[in-house]
Amino acid sequence: MDVTEVILHQHAEQRRMFAMIEEWPRDDEAGLDALWKRLEILLEVHADAEERFFYPELVRLGTGGGDAPSAQEEVEDAIKDHNEIRDGIRAVRRCEAGSDKWYAAVLETNVANSDHMAEEERQDLTDFRHHASLTLRHDLAVQFLRYESQHWARGVKPVDKDPEEFVEEHEA
Template structure:
């Protein structure tokens, strides 16, 4: 599986989970379970990207569409991952279905939606243009294996974007 296709499939699943939360608005128990699953999925997804996608993008990318460089794309992505994680963690401290919980969930959805559109437009485009298919498939299999291993509870460590870029360039 091409890592680009794996990431796009994950993005569809993330959108699905956020939509499911809206559908379950009147059921706090379901909200809590679905959001816990979504939070763990978001964390594992971000970590998998940071292990297998962004290091290669930093080495081979040049920037695409409205991004001037792979470094700019990566900096934005790591910062986005941190914001998504912070909003998800805040939601976990609130009662599912409460106004405070929805405020945190909506913030998480906002940051995630922004991230998905930027990543799809910039990083994934740059990756398809610059990384050969054989390498994308190899990375995709590693990415899937990581997500499979971490499909339960997972918590990603927040990263400093500048340090991450320095360590992975």
């Protein structure tokens, strides 16, 4: 197991679930609501697990991957992205499933999440693969998956974080 592979696999699942919502019959509000709740839990638990296990180690070990100047910038941007995804999730919750406003909020969340995943795959995961040992990557995968398994049924409480404070806390 490798935490970067776990993250990539979950990104694929997130993309698949957004696609399912796009293809689902628009008049099946109960089905749309159920799909969204499953995706919401996946997004929230995934982001929380990254913030607990992956990003602290990236701040400690990384130097900047892809087009990122530093690991600190990568992580600040990722935390900001997670906050934007949480904003989108909150917007979806305020709408009736299947309504035009609901679809607009789902699309907003999809765009924020897609942008985040692309950047994370190009920068953060690349940087981590270059600097983390295989043992650390395995150990983080175990912690990440254990945490997600424990929180899959109910999710986690979404909590926005200050990107700069997050990096400062984990640099020490």
